[in-house]
Every structure is written in structure tokens, then in C-alpha cells.
Amino acid sequence: MSLAELFPDVKLLPRADKLRLMQFLAVELGQEEGAPLSSAAAEYPIWTPLNAFDAAETLTGVLKNRKTCVRIDAPAQDAASLAEANRLAELVRTELVQWESETSFDELMQMRRGRQWLL
Numbered sequence: 001m002s003l004a005e006l007f008p009d010v011k012l013l014p015r016a017d018k019l020r021l022m023q024f025l026a027v028e029l030g031q032e033e034g035a036p037l038s039s040a041a042a043e044y045p046i047w048t049p050l051n052a053f054d055a056a057e058t059l060t061g062v063l064k065n066r067k068t069c070v071r072i073d074a075p076a077q078d079a080a081s082l083a084e085a086n087r088l089a090e091l092v093r094t095e096l097v098q099w100e101s102e103t104s105f106d107e108l109m110q111m112r113r114g115r116q117w118l119l
Helices: 003-012 015-032 053-065 079-098 105-113
Strands: none
């Protein structure tokens, strides 16, 4: 049977059969080239975290032993840093003056950032 004769029959196949045909052809080509691909009939083990109690214990131990904190360093006090801080503060003051007095800080932050400021 020629390829031209196969095409009309392949078009009539349901979607699932077309997918099986594609898989069959891919496996066949792989075997012909000496690089066998996975077979549809074969079973392959897949690792899953389900019931992986050792992994859960390890992660819990790491999280318990990890010291979490927020570190806040004092800002630099040199003249250049203070000048930059004053410049940025003036920019913020100028921008805040433009907003209506009815706008809350949370609404302002949501408009500026496109998300809620406080969760």
C-alpha cells in the first residue's frame, strides 16, 4: 500500500488513534536509527513526593533549625546619602500633594503598584 493510499484512511481515524499512530511511528524511527524511544506498552517508574516521609522529615528539620529574622541596617549618614534621602523625600512629598485628600494610603499604593498594599 502506498503512502498516497494511506492518507485518506489516516484522516478518517479518530484523534486517539492518530496519536497512537504518531507514537508508533516515532518509536519505529527511533529503533531504526538505533536510538530506541519509550514504548507505549512499557511501564516507567516515576518518583512522587506522595508518602515520601523521609523527605518531609528532612525539610521539617531544615526549617526548624533555620534562624529567620529581618535585618535592618541603619542608613548611611554621609553627606551624599543624606542629600539623596532628602531628594527622594521631596519627590514623595510632591507626588502626595497631587493626590486627592479622599484617597487613602492603601488606595494610593494599590494605584501605584497595581496590587494591594496590605494583605
